[in-house]
Amino acid sequence: MNFEAIFNFFGNSSIITYVVLIWLSLYFILSFSIFFSRISYIATWKNKEKESLETLLLGEKDLSRTDSILRKCTDTSLNHLEIYKNLATRRASGGLTWLSIIASTSPFIGLFGTVISILETFGGLGSQNSLSIIAPQISEALVATGCGILVAIPAYTFHLVIKARAFELLSIIDSEIKVLSNHN
Numbered sequence: 001m002n003f004e005a006i007f008n009f010f011g012n013s014s015i016i017t018y019v020v021l022i023w024l025s026l027y028f029i030l031s032f033s034i035f036f037s038r039i040s041y042i043a044t045w046k047n048k049e050k051e052s053l054e055t056l057l058l059g060e061k062d063l064s065r066t067d068s069i070l071r072k073c074t075d076t077s078l079n080h081l082e083i084y085k086n087l088a089t090r091r092a093s094g095g096l097t098w099l100s101i102i103a104s105t106s107p108f109i110g111l112f113g114t115v116i117s118i119l120e121t122f123g124g125l126g127s128q129n130s131l132s133i134i135a136p137q138i139s140e141a142l143v144a145t146g147c148g149i150l151v152a153i154p155a156y157t158f159h160l161v162i163k164a165r166a167f168e169l170l171s172i173i174d175s176e177i178k179v180l181s182n183h184n
Contacts, residue, residue, distance in 0.1 A: 014120055020113030020144050027102045027109075028151045034095040035158040042092060042165045045069075049172040056179040063180070070176055081177040088173050092166035096159055103156035110148020117141030 052068035063071040069088050073080050121137040 014117065016116040017113055017144060020109055020116075021147060023109055024106060024144075024147045024151045027106055027155070031099060031102050031151070031155040031158055034098055035154075035162065038095045038162050039165065042162070042169055045092070046165070046169045046172065049169060049176065053172055053176050053179070056176055061180075063176075068176060069173065070180065076180045078177070078181045081180060085170065085173055085177060089166075089170060092169050093163070096162060096166075099155050099159035099162070103152045103159060106152040106155065107145070107148040110145040110151075113144025113148075114141045117144065 048067035049069070052063055052066040052070070055066055056063070063073075065071075069091075070081060070084050073084050118138060118141045121134065121141060
């Protein structure tokens with residue numbers, strides 16, 4: 001695709017197409033921002049929890065000198081430790097809702113843009129209904145659907161990757177809870 005075709009596409013596009021493409025662009029940027037911020041946050045936190053688990057496995061019974069989320073828990077009964085695990089679950093899964101929204105709505109937003117563009121194409125044809133006139137305009141209309149799918153795929157993938165990393169983190173915290181509860 002050359003630059004002339006791109007300029008031609010935007011020159012012939014309606015305001016709806018611009019809104020759809022801007023919306024999808026914002027979704028695209030947001031999904032990558034969420035992904036990179038959450039992955040780095042969870043990786044750092046996971047390393048801290050691994051160190052805390054190793055400290056516990058070496059016989060230390062006090063987590064107050066570690067960076068574990070459980071260090072603030074003064075009562076190490078199973079019920080209190082589970083409360084901290086629930087807090088960790090909420091923190092670790094932050095951003096997943098947005099990624100789900102982006103992954104599920106992007107194709108629909110793109111489809112909306114395509115339908116509007118096709119309606120405008122057919123509405124503007126009048127008596128000229130030659131395939132050579134309709135085909136390029138419909139192919140341009142399908143750009144919105146393609147963009148919607150292009151945004152949805154990484155968002156869904158990022159959702160699954162973050163969910164898996166959060167599960168790994170929570171497994172480490174669960175192991176810490178088991179070690180702490182066995183010390184009682």
